[in-house]
Amino acid sequence: MVVRRRTVAWEGELRPLLSMAGSVPPYYREVYEAICCKREDRVQRNVFHTLLNRTELPTAVQNQIAEIIECKEEPISRSVLYKALVLIAFAQQGKQPSAKLLENVTQDFPKPELGAPGELEAVRMQAQANPILVCRSLPELMAIDTVEVELIPEKKGLFLKHVEYEVSSQRFKSSVYRRYNDFVVFHEVLLQRFPYRMVPTLPPKRMLRVDREFIESRRRALKRFANLVARHPFFSEDELLQVFLSFSGSDVQNKIRESFRGVGDEFMTCEIATTAKDLLPPDIQAQFGASRELIRNIYNSFHKLRDRAERMASRSADNATDLLLFGKELSTLGSDTTPVPSWASVTSNTWGLLRQALRGLSVEFALLADKSAQQGKREEEEVVEKLSIFLDLLQSYKDLCERHEKGVLHEHQRALQKYTSMKRQMMSVTVQSKEPLSVEQLESRIVQQENAILNMELRNYFSMYCLHQETQLIHIYLHITSHVLTAFIDSQIQGHREMCEVWNDLKPKLGCLLPNGTPSPPVSPRPGAWHNPSTFFPQ
Known part of the structure; x- marks a missing residue:
C-alpha cells in the first residue's frame, strides 16, 4: 500500500511534464516497452541500473539521476522512467542533472542516446536472465543508505549503567x-533469515x-x-531492516521477534531457490575453492594494512602530545622567576633574553600539537575505519x-549416511521376510529421507x-582500496x-636566541672534519 501511494505521488509530480501526451517522443515509449517487465508493467531496478x-x-552523474528519481525501493513506473530519460539526455548534452531541469x-x-529499442530489449533480457549477477557498483551500494550511530548521554538502570545509541x-x-x-536480537533474526x-x-x-x-x-x-x-x-530490501532502523516503539526486540516469527529463511521465500542449480557455472566448486583462498590472502594483507594504519594514526596522536609537552616545558623555562646571581650576568643578559x-x-x-592531532584523527576516521x-x-x-x-x-552428508543405513535395513528386512507392517514403515521412512x-x-x-x-560483492568492495x-x-x-607552515612561522622567532644572528653549530661534523679535530671547537 505504501509503495502504491509513493508511485502515485511521483506521477502527480510528473503530470505537468507529461500533460501533453503528444509531446512525448515515440522513442520514450519504445524504450519503456523494451525494458519494462510485462508481468508488472514496471521497470525493474536492476534493469534500470544496467540501462x-x-x-x-560518469558514475557520479548516474548516481545523481538515480537519486533525483528515487529508484531505490520499488520498480520504476512509466512516468518516472520518462523523467529519467530526460535527465539522461540532458546529461549527455553536458548539463548537470537536477530537478530544475525538468521544470x-x-x-x-x-x-537520449541509448541505442535501438531492439538492443534495449536485449539489455532487459540479459539483466533478468542472469539473476546470479550483482550489477551494482561501490558508489551505488554506498548510495543505498548512510546510517549514523551516536552515543547519547549515559543512563542509569536499577543496578547497572547502560549505554544507548541514537541510530x-x-x-x-x-x-x-x-x-x-537490540543489535544482538536484530543480528540473530538476520542470521536466521539469511543463513x-x-x-x-x-x-x-x-x-x-x-x-x-x-x-x-x-x-x-x-x-x-x-x-x-x-x-x-x-538485506536492504527486507522488511527486517526497516523495522530495526525505523520502529520507534518501546520494545523493538519483541517487535522483531513477533513480526518475523514463523517467517522462513531466504531459501523458503526466494522464487528461484529451487532452480538455483541451473544458474550455477559447471565448475562452481573449483571457483569456490579458488575464491576462498584468494579472499583469505586479501584478508591477511588488509589486516596488516589496518594494523600499520592504526600505528601511524597513534604515532600522530603521540607526536601531538610530545609537541604540546615540549612547548609547555619551554613555557615553564620562560616563566622561571628564580633570581639570577649577579656574577652570572656580568657580561651578558642571556638568561633574561x-x-x-x-x-x-x-x-x-x-x-x-593541534595539527598533528588533527592528522591522527583524519587517519583514524578516513583510513583506519x-x-x-x-x-x-x-x-x-x-x-x-x-x-x-x-x-x-555436513547435514547433506549425514542425511545421505542415514539414507544408506535405511536402505541396508530395508534389504535385511526383505530378505528375512518379516511382518509387512515393518516393511511399510521402513518404506515410508525411506521416502521421507x-x-x-x-x-x-x-x-x-x-x-x-x-x-x-x-x-561478487567482495570484489565490488575491493574498490574501497583506492578510496x-x-x-x-x-x-x-x-x-x-x-x-x-607553522614550522616556517616559528623559525624567525628564534633569531633573538642567537647572538648577532650567528648560526647554530652543526649537529653532525662537516665533510673532512674528522681530519681536523679543531673544527669541532671553533675559536
Missing part, C-alpha cells in the same frame, strides 16, 4: 534509540570494566555493522564459508548460488603542509 551503465556517463521541459523532450538512517529518514541488546549471506559480526558486549575507549570502539564497530547491512543489496623568547614559543608548539569496514566484510565472508561447510554440506535429501541438495545449490553473489589510498595520501599532504 544507466549503458549511457557511459523547463515543455514540449521538446530531448532524445539514524538517511534512507528511511528515521532516528531511533537502540541498546546493544547463506554475509552477516557481519557484532563487537563484544564486555560487561565488566567498560571504559570510555572501549565504548567508543564499540560504537564505531556498531556503525560499521549497521552500514554494511543497510547497504547489502539483499632567553626567558622572554621561550615564553612566546609555547603558542606555536600548541598549534603544532575504511580498512576496518572492509575487514568486517571479509570476516563475514570467512564465517559464511564455514557455515556452508559445517552446516549445509529421500525428500529430506532432495531438500538438502536444493539448499546446497542455493547456498552456492548465494556464495557466488557474495563473492583508502586517496584518503591516506591526502591526509599526509595536508598534515605535512600545515606543519611546514
